[in-house]
Amino acid sequence: MIKIRLTGQWEHHRGSLGGPWEVWRQDKLQNHYNVPWHAVELPHTYNGLDVLDPDGKYYQGQGWYRTKLQADNPYPQGRTLLHFEGAGQRTxxxxxxxxxxxxxxxYDEFTVDITEAAAEARGIERYQGLIPVAVACDNSRELETIPSDASDFNLYGGIYRYLNLVYVPAVSLERVHVEPKLSDDHSSCRVAVRAVLYNPENLQDEVTLKVVIRNREGQELAQFQLREKPWTGMKELAVTELANPTLWTTDEPYLYSCEVVLESAYGRTEQVERxxxxxxEFVKSGPFKLNGERLLLRGTHRHEDHAGVGPAMTEEMIRTEMQLIKDMGANFIRLGHYQQSxxxxxxxxELGILVWEEIPWCRGGLGGEQYKQQCRDMLTAMIEQHYNHPSVILWGLGNENDWECDFDYFDQEEIRKFMKELHELSHKLDPSRLTAIRRCEFCKDIIDVYSPSIWAGWYRGIYTDYEESSRQAFENVDSFFHMEWGADNLATRHVEKTYTGFEFIKSGDGDTDERDGDYLLTGGEPRVSRxxxxxxxxxCEMIDWYLKSQEKMDWLTGAAQWAFKDFATPVRPDSPIPYLNMKGIIERDFTKKEAYYVYQSYWTxxxxxxxxxxxxxxxxxxEGELKSFKVYSNCTEAELFLNGVSLGVKRRDSQNFPAAGLRWESALKPGMNQVKVVATKDGVTVTDELSFEYQTEAWGQPAELKLNSKKQEDGNILVEAVAYDASGVRCLDALNFVRFGVTGDGKLIDRQGTVRGSSLIQLTNGRARIVIDPVGGAAASVPVTGFVSAGGPAASLAASGTKHEPVSIVSVASAGLPTAFLTI
Incomplete structure (x- = not known):
């Protein structure tokens, strides 16, 4: 098998076409009926930016891709395939x-055989032997498909995972499943190897197969050879016993390999699976065990979503994100709410992260037969395609299936009936793993592992309710696993005294489940989210409480915070950054928030x-007011210095909330202050320090915004807007929405879903920032004339054809405040 990633030489058109002929007609009918195309690299989505446009709904419709392939299959009678690792939503x-x-x-992978069509297209003279390939993606709204548009994530369109050109012999391996099963005492592991062939011509020439099992170091442990006539369906090829196997754990994720080689008169193909x-085991009414030992599952969640590119993340981006998750100390992840790359x-x-992966039957209700069949198909594909991964322990069958929305009927019994069907299908396809769902109380008795909705301290209740709520839920099911908890937090927004809602919010009765509408910022009962x-x-305070509580909950299987990274969503237009779910531990561009280090202090x-x-x-x-300093650390003890003077040594105690006892109080001097910590653990010393200004002047209502700028190393310019009162004092708690604009050569780098990449955003501690590309605007190659400069008349920068230094006027506006301008 030969596999080639097709990343370059693609063109894209966002919009509908009358049919595939319109993709190519301008090649034949030159200068007529031109369709606008622009060059792109795969993976690509046509919703990379517009999902975070603060002024409009993101595009849902058709998008076309085209290329001309150099296809040279070296196998006699070989098959030429296009293998899609994911494209959305209809292709x-x-x-x-x-x-x-x-x-x-x-979200699932699929393969298209283009062998005969490519041979036919090769004869089109104007393409000189190249193969013209077009792909139409469509993410239009359709009720009888999953996921629902009521889901808290965007339904992206495009070829947003890798696309591969694959050459295989006429008879080849399509899929190999490896099933390892440990003995009860872990002294041996039975390994069964099965395979499916790809043989579209139904050829019957005998094939030779070789199966080789190797350890991580490459040493051969077992080998099998056999000759067979081609078969249909899944066939068992070999079974072997590994004595004293090295176990896969989250700390030491040891991987074996299984190589299957198929040779025939048509060529050789091989597949290597780890x-x-x-x-x-999820102990009934007890904790989780891995390899017979209790393991507290410490988890988070992941959406395929990133600043500027949406789900079209490169392999390097994905590797960066997953390493950040592991470095934070997580040993578990739920892939929400669909099969991922x-x-x-x-x-x-490789990293030792256990997985709950699920199909996107998410909210909305239950549709008709087409709807159900898509659920069946996606569950089957997910299990078959990810069968060999030792990290996977749970197949998710749904999320929030109690959320009525998409249909004018909502039948709990029909949902129960279909959930049972999916549960049985999952166990038929893969008896070795368990099923799970989150938040559908009337189905919790059907599946193997259940997560109720517990949002103590955000959507309901207060965070000190967490343990009691979890215990009540634990006692109502056989296998409890807490998925989704956390709070929205706007990066770089800090307060001297947090709002907890302890005085106003009903608490103490275990009533902490999220309900429809709780995510809205108006209406309903008092809640921290509102x-x-x-x-x-x-x-950080909330996380701190949850994590210190989990350490003492010896019955707990585990819990996973929602979600690792901020992500775009169509259902949150009123967020401080519109259309952003900002419950992340990191920002959408991998920038760590403070919470990242709280997790490290408990988990690493x-x-x-x-x-x-x-x-x-x-x-x-x-002036003279005592201020608190918190250090999040996993070290045994730490000493804090303020402006060079020691504030004393503290010993860490995880149950001493907050900050595990690593907190100090002292007065600050007006102006600049410096804080440094020196911490030790097992003879190793680590330090951290920061400087900040202490403002003692009180302020009134914001009266004006002022702009400043700073050139960045990459040549872009960071522009900052700061709110001041009528006396010129910074308003450090101002929450005004501000909007940035730019006129001239420059371009806002916006719609990123970050605090430095959003043109409409709430102030964080009285400031907002955005990055400007000084030469990236539409006018970059055209002289700018007749724009208004700050406080002056219209100015003309250049006459036609005259070169000039890039100049932009940046503006920032907020309701009730005068607009501020800055020339850069």
Whole structure:
């Protein structure tokens, strides 16, 4: 088998066409009926930016891709395939105008055989032997498909995972499954190897197969050879016993390999699959065990979503994200709410991260037969395609299936009936793993592992309710696993005193489940999500409480925070950054928030220490007022220095909330202050330090915005807007929405879903920032004339054809405040 990633030489048109002929007609009818195309690299989505346009709904419709392939299959009678690792949400594939395949579903892999169509297209003289390929993707709204548009994530369109050109012999391996099963005492592991052939011509020439099992070091442990007539369906090829296997664990994820080689008169193909020897158990009314030992599952969640590119993340981006998750100390991840890239699963195997992966039956209700069949198909594809990954322990069958929305009927019994069907299908396809769902109380008795909705301290209740709520839920099911908890937090927003809602919010009765509408910022009962400050400060305190509580909950299987990274969503237009779910531990561009280090302080062993407030350049209060300093660290003890003077040594105690006892109080001097911590663990010393300004001047209501700028190393310019009152004092708690604009040569780098990449955003501690590309605007190659400069008349920068230095006028506006301008 030969596999080639097709990343370059693609063109894209966002919009509908009358059919595939319109992709190519301008090649024949030159200068007529031109369709606008622009060059792109795969992976690509046509919703990379517009999902975060603050002024409009993102595009849902058709998008076309085209290329001309150099296809040279070296195998006699070989098959030429296009292998899609994921494209959304409906995909039609054409060779010239010949439709060669279709796929429904935005998240599972699929393959299209283009052999005969490519041979035919090769004869089109104007393409000189190249193969014209067109792909139509469509993410239009359709009720009878999953996921629902009521889901808290965007339904992206495009070829947003890798696309591969694959050459295989006429008879080849299509899929290999490796099933390892440990003995009860873990002294041996039975390994069964099965395979499916790809043989579209139904050829019957005998084939030779070789199966080789190797350990991680490459040493051969077992080999089998056999000759067979081609078969249909899944066939067992070999069974062997591994004595004293090295177990796969989250700390030491040991991987074996299984190589299957098929040779025939038509050529040779091989497939290498990795596998791990491990067992797991959700103890009935008890904890989780991996390889017979209790393991507290410490987890997070992942959406395929990134600044500027949406789900079209490169392999390098995915690797960066997964390493950040592991470095934070996580040993578990739920892939919400759909099958994700094979790269993600490979990395979970390598890094030691256990997985709950699910199909996108998410909210909305239950549709008709087409709807159900798509659920069946996607569940089957997910299990078959990710069967060999030792990291996977749970197949998710749905999420929030109690959320009525898409249909004018909602039948709980029908949902129960279909959930039972999916549960049985999952166990038929893969008896070795368990099924799970989150938040559908009337189905919790059907599946193996259940997560109720517990959002203590955000959507309902207060965060000190967490343990009681979890215990009540634990006692109502056989296998409890807490998925989704956390709080929205706008990066770089900090407060001196957090809003907790303890005085106003009903608490103490275990009533902490999220309900429909709780995510809205108006209406309903008092709740932190509606009335709180959405600060990193509160988020860190809440996490701190949850994590210190989990350490003592010896019955707990585990819990996973929602979600690792901020992500775009169509259902949150009123967020401080519109259309952003900002519950992330990191920003959408991998920038770490303070919460990242809170997790490290509980979950990692490598010595670390982090003083809270690195992105808080100004603190405030009265002169002489005692201020708190918190250090998040896993070290045994730490000493804090303020302006060079020791504030004493503290010993870490995880149950001493907050900050595990690593907190100090002292007065600050007006102006600049410096804080440093020196922490030790097992003879290793680590340090951290930061500087900040202390403002003692009180302020009134914001009266004006002022702009300043700073050139960045990459040549871009960071522009900052700061709110001041009528006396010129910074308003450090101002929450105004501000909007940036630019006129001239420059371009806002916006719609990124970050605090430096959003043209409409709430102030964080009285400031907002955005990055400007000084030469990237539409006018970059055209002289700018007749624009208004700050405080002056229209100015003309250049006459036609005259070169000039790039100049832009940046503006920032907020309701009730005068617009500010800055020339850069």
């Amino acid at each position: 039609d594939v054409y060779v010239y105008t010949n439709k060669v395949g279709s796929h429904l579903g935005g 596998f791990g020897a491990r067992s797991f 094979r790269i993600v699963l490979d990395l979970c195997d 009335d709180g400050d959405w600060s990193e400060t509160y988020f 062993t490598k010595p670390m220490a982090r003083i809270y407030g690195h992105t808080m350049p100004v603190r405030w209060g009265a």
